[in-house]
Amino acid sequence: MKLFARAYVLLFAILIPLVNYAQCAMCRTQVVNNVSHGETSLAAGLNFGIIYLFVTPYIAIGIVAYFWFKKSKVNERKRPLTSYIGR
Helix, strand or coil: CHHHHHHHHHHHHHHHHHHHHHHHHHHHHHHHHHHHCCCCHHHHHHHHHHHHHHHHHHHHHHHHHHHHHHHHHHHHHHCCCHHHHCC
16 A cells, blocks of 8 residues: 555655646747737736745745744843853
């Protein structure tokens, strides 16, 4: 059973880049066709989507880091002075 699961995961890992590459080619073809016919709204929407997907994880990580930093500063102020003597 473990051999089957490993083979399935390996096959899945190999095929994912092929599916992603095909999707990029399809999107590119659609944008090129629309731009050549004078319609640029699809290209602008696709560019906005790419920027949105690029920026969103950094914003989420930044928010988590901010609250983590803020919480650590509050906990540092609550720490008794005797904990600093041993350093």
